Amino acid sequence: MNNKVNFTIDDKECTSTSDKYIVEAARENGVYIPTLCNYDGVKPAGSCRVCTVKVNKRYLTACTTPIAEGMEIEVNTTDLQDFRNAVVELLFTEGNHFCPACEKSGNCELQALAYKFQIMAPRFPFQFNERYIDASNPKIYHDHNRCILCKRCIRVVKDDKGKSVFAFENRARQIRINFDSKLGEVLTDELAEKAMEVCPVGSILVKGKGFKDPIGTRKFDHTPIDKIVIPEKQNI
Amino acid sequence: MTKDFVHQTIKKFNSDSYRLLDMLLDIQQEYGYISKDNISVLAGELNQSEADIGQTITFYHFLRSKPQGKYSIYLNNSIVSKMMGMDKIARQFEKESGIKFGEVTKDGQISLHYTSCIGMSDQEPAAIINEKIFTNLTTFRVKEIVLAMRQGKPVESMYCTNFGGGKNSSPLVESVVRNNIRRSGPLLQLNYVPGQVLQNKVSLMSPDEVISEIKDSHLRGRGGAGFPTGLKWQFCRRAKGARKFIFCNADEGEPGTFKDRVLLTEKPEMVFEGMTVAAYAVGAKEGILYLRYEYKYLETYLKQVLQDLHGKNLLGENISGISGFDFDIRIQYGAGAYICGEESSLIESAEGKRGEPRPRPPFPVEKGYLGYPTIVNNVETLCSTVTILQNGANWYRELGTDESTGTKVLSISGDCLYPGIYELEWGFSINDILEMSGAESTQAVQVGGPSGALVPPSQFNRILCYSDLATGGSLIIFNQTRDLLRDVVMNFTEFFVEESCGSCVPCRNIPALLKKKLEKIQAGDGVREDLKEIEEWSNIMQINRCGLGHTAANPVITSLKNFRKLYEALIQKDVNFDSGIDLSAAVAESCEFVDRIPQL
Numbered sequence: 030m031n032n033k034v035n036f037t038i039d040d041k042e043c044t045s046t047s048d049k050y051i052v053e054a055a056r057e058n059g060v061y062i063p064t065l066c067n068y069d070g071v072k073p074a075g076s077c078r079v080c081t082v083k084v085n086k087r088y089l090t091a092c093t094t095p096i097a098e099g100m101e102i103e104v105n106t107t108d109l110q111d112f113r114n115a116v117v118e119l120l121f122t123e124g125n126h127f128c129p130a131c132e133k134s135g136n137c138e139l140q141a142l143a144y145k146f147q148i149m150a151p152r153f154p155f156q157f158n159e160r161y162i163d164a165s166n167p168k169i170y171h172d173h174n175r176c177i178l179c180k181r182c183i184r185v186v187k188d189d190k191g192k193s194v195f196a197f198e199n200r201a202r203q204i205r206i207n208f209d210s211k212l213g214e215v216l217t218d219e220l221a222e223k224a225m226e227v228c229p230v231g232s233i234l235v236k237g238k239g240f241k242d243p244i245g246t247r248k249f250d251h252t253p254i255d256k257i258v259i260p261e262k263q264n265i
Numbered sequence: 266m267t268k269d270f271v272h273q274t275i276k277k278f279n280s281d282s283y284r285l286l287d288m289l290l291d292i293q294q295e296y297g298y299i300s301k302d303n304i305s306v307l308a309g310e311l312n313q314s315e316a317d318i319g320q321t322i323t324f325y326h327f328l329r330s331k332p333q334g335k336y337s338i339y340l341n342n343s344i345v346s347k348m349m350g351m352d353k354i355a356r357q358f359e360k361e362s363g364i365k366f367g368e369v370t371k372d373g374q375i376s377l378h379y380t381s382c383i384g385m386s387d388q389e390p391a392a393i394i395n396e397k398i399f400t401n402l403t404t405f406r407v408k409e410i411v412l413a414m415r416q417g418k419p420v421e422s423m424y425c426t427n428f429g430g431g432k433n434s435s436p437l438v439e440s441v442v443r444n445n446i447r448r449s450g451p452l453l454q455l456n457y458v459p460g461q462v463l464q465n466k467v468s469l470m471s472p473d474e475v476i477s478e479i480k481d482s483h484l485r486g487r488g489g490a491g492f493p494t495g496l497k498w499q500f501c502r503r504a505k506g507a508r509k510f511i512f513c514n515a516d517e518g519e520p521g522t523f524k525d526r527v528l529l530t531e532k533p534e535m536v537f538e539g540m541t542v543a544a545y546a547v548g549a550k551e552g553i554l555y556l557r558y559e560y561k562y563l564e565t566y567l568k569q570v571l572q573d574l575h576g577k578n579l580l581g582e583n584i585s586g587i588s589g590f591d592f593d594i595r596i597q598y599g600a601g602a603y604i605c606g607e608e609s610s611l612i613e614s615a616e617g618k619r620g621e622p623r624p625r626p627p628f629p630v631e632k633g634y635l636g637y638p639t640i641v642n643n644v645e646t647l648c649s650t651v652t653i654l655q656n657g658a659n660w661y662r663e664l665g666t667d668e669s670t671g672t673k674v675l676s677i678s679g680d681c682l683y684p685g686i687y688e689l690e691w692g693f694s695i696n697d698i699l700e701m702s703g704a705e706s707t708q709a710v711q712v713g714g715p716s717g718a719l720v721p722p723s724q725f726n727r728i729l730c731y732s733d734l735a736t737g738g739s740l741i742i743f744n745q746t747r748d749l750l751r752d753v754v755m756n757f758t759e760f761f762v763e764e765s766c767g768s769c770v771p772c773r774n775i776p777a778l779l780k781k782k783l784e785k786i787q788a789g790d791g792v793r794e795d796l797k798e799i800e801e802w803s804n805i806m807q808i809n810r811c812g813l814g815h816t817a818a819n820p821v822i823t824s825l826k827n828f829r830k831l832y833e834a835l836i837q838k839d840v841n842f843d844s845g846i847d848l849s850a851a852v853a854e855s856c857e858f859v860d861r862i863p864q865l
Contacts, residue, residue, distance in 0.1 A: 073624070074624075074768075075624040075810060076768045076769055076770070076810075077769075077770050078769055078770055078771060078808045078809065078810075081808045088807055088808050090624065090810070093624035094624075094626070095626065112805055112808050115771070115802075115805045116770045116771065116808075119770050119771065119774045119775070120770060122774075123770075123773075123774055152798075153774075153778060153802075154778070154781075154845055156774075156777075177770075178767070178768075178770075178773075180768075188314075190312060191312070192312065192313055192314040192317065193313070193314050193316060193317045194314065194316070195316065196314065196316035196317045196319060196320040197320040197323075197324075197619060197767075198316075198319060198320060198323045199323045199324070199767070200323070200324050200602070200619070200765070200766050200767045201762060201763055201764065201765045201766070201767045201773065202762065202765075202767065202773060202774075202777055203767075204767030204773065207316045207319060207320065208316070209314040209315055209316035209317075210315075211314070211315060212314050212316075
């Protein structure tokens with residue numbers, strides 16, 4: 030049923046199969062589309078908007094839109110690159126991000142994107158929102174200063190009955206990630222590690238594991254984010 | 266005892282977590298709020314985490330996880346309410362009750378809350394008190410009402426006027442809300458006989474013929490987006506699904522809109538008949554009226570109408586003798602969230618979740634409610650389909666303009682002599698409307714609510730139609746005495762800051778940044794660069810997922826475009842740029858902190 034599809038990315042002829050999202054189809058054709066809230070093998074949310082592309086004159090998120098025959102996709106135009114930078118800059122100014130003091134530095138996708146985009150200073154004013162750190166759980170630190178509300182933890186971290194350990198709370202600017210206190214008490218080591226792994230920034234950390242990999246040996250220390258090879262699609 | 270009720274409620278909805286919103290509303294109705302214990306019971310029974318239940322509760326304005334007053338007063342803080350004196354009313358409520366907005370009196374009797382537009386813009390200031398509507402509030406009335414609360418009187422006894430006209434006076438409604446129908450056309454005229462279209466027209470037509478008739482009429486969605494209705498029905502008919510759903514979107518939340526309230530009050534049979542026609546056309550058996558919580562005062566009445574329609578065989582099985590045509594409608598309440606007027610958010614909300622818009626594709630006509638093909642049509646759209654089938658597509662196309670056929674029900678409010686409901690053919694100009702409603706010295710008209718545009722007098726000859734000024738029907742008139750930036754643009758921007766679902770990064774952040782810019786400009790600190798940044802930052806909003814996100818900067822951006830002089834007059838002349846920081850003030854502050862004398 031997965032038909033072969035032909036499409037173009039920035040005028041380059043490409044082919045893929047119809048079961049792919051644009052971001053995957055592009056990757057197959059050697060085109061990197063930056064993503065942030067997306068996590069391989071998990072239903073895409075399309076909430077950060079970093080992967081925005083232009084398809085037949087409409088802005089769409091490449092992580093949520095299935096590839097289709099005849100699509101003319103723009104990826105690396107000036108306006109799209111500017112929008113992507115804007116999203117990253119907004120996230121840096123919305124939260125309180127101090128890379129040099131962050132356990133995730135070098136493994137952080139937000140930081141890696143900022144380097145990739147060569148962002149020197151954000152165009153937006155820092156908001157200095159009051160956030161807090163919840164260290165009450167025996168296994169996990171939850172630092173809301175660094176949270177970018179990508180919803181990865183909500184989508185991925187479920188207990189053995191399928192219950193969500195993380196959930197949103199409130200809406201609009203008051204929105205935050207809530208860590209279920211009851212499920213948190215019985216969180217397994219595996220789920221705690223999983224939560225830290227899926228968090229693209231340093232918001233969810235397993236206690237005692239923050240510096241497991243020394244600085245200098247981390248994921249993005251020597252390889253920019255667009256050159257990281259993503260393993261074959263796995264289902265979580 | 267507490268737990269018994271919660272268990273019963275869960276059982277009433279078959280432990281179906283998709284009915285969470287109904288359960289939460291019932292529990293709140295019983296106890297006034299949703300306690301931690303009750304969240305725990307819900308989580309256990311529905312096999313969800315407590316955090317998961319909490320994320321639905323905290324999304325909705327009217328759901329509360331803390332006790333509120335026995336009398337909870339929700340005062341509308343939308344623009345028209347403010348224009349009609351809301352601030353005075355608010356201060357009076359605070360004075361009489363001894364608390365601030367957002368608080369509960371110590372004795373637990375009264376709580377004060379602000380709320381977004383409640384659909385009463387033609388009779389402001391208005392408030393919802395324990396689901397009852399109070400309109401045209403004055404400081405005198407506030408004193409009376411709070412006194413009556415102190416005496417523990419029932420809310421219904423606090424009215425001091427006759428019930429409103431039409432069905433507002435029905436024993437099943439008994440509301441002081443007025444219809445204010447100033448001009449009626451095919452939808453609002455009195456000659457509608459419920460069931461005629463089903464019995465005399467639809468029963469003689471095939472579903473495909475119904476769809477072609479609607480397509481031929483060129484009817485487009487009346488909620489604001491303007492999607493061709495016949496095409497939507499056709500997509501849904503073609504979509505494969507074991508079940509199909511017809512939703513009526515009665516969540517009109519665009520500030521300044523109240524037309525659906527009047528249609529639901531006066532023509533509910535027509536709304537339901539429209540849903541039934543749609544069901545016949547696409548092959549659906551289940552219908553849901555998604556009704557905004559603000560209109561809960563219509564509940565008993567609407568339920569009776571549904572029951573009466575059953576009695577007349579206009580709902581139920583083999584409707585109107587059409588063999589095998591079964592369809593039923595239930596009412597689903599929202600719980601206070603503007604975003605739920607967006608069709609995919611509305612579906613999420615009806616599934617008991619946070620009202621976050623879904624990524625599209627897939628579109629609801631293919632994968633909607635519970636993953637089945639779903640039609641979501643506006644109240645007025647559905648009414649229009651009934652008149653089209655009654656009189657024919659040719660008749661309908663004669664109304665309006667070539668590309669915008671039929672009539673539009675407008676909600677007109679603000680600075681005019683005759684605020685209310687006007688059903689007009691498409692093609693009237695703003696000037697016509699100002700004349701019709703008795704507006705004088707008009708400075709600007711907000712067309713299409715905050716998500717639309719602030720239109721200046723130089724454009725009052727523009728035409729209301731899909732190719733020029735499209736609108737879901739909200740028109741708010743501002744006269745020369747209004748401060749457009751301070752009052753109007755600021756109010757609308759605050760509205761969007763509050764009503765974002767918070768999912769997309771630009772929508773969560775940029776309206777608040779624009780609000781700060783407006784405050785800076787208002788304070789006289791603005792510079793030329795600020796105007797440039799407003800334009801550039803607003804431009805980023807187009808990458809958001811939904812219509813709210815796309816339009817949330819419109820108040821600022823359309824006012825800057827059409828009323829640039831107002832901005833120019835406030836910014837500092839000849840200052841192009843500032844660093845955004847007052848260095849001497851910052852140094853002084855830090856010196857004070859460490860007990861040193863600043864040397865600048």
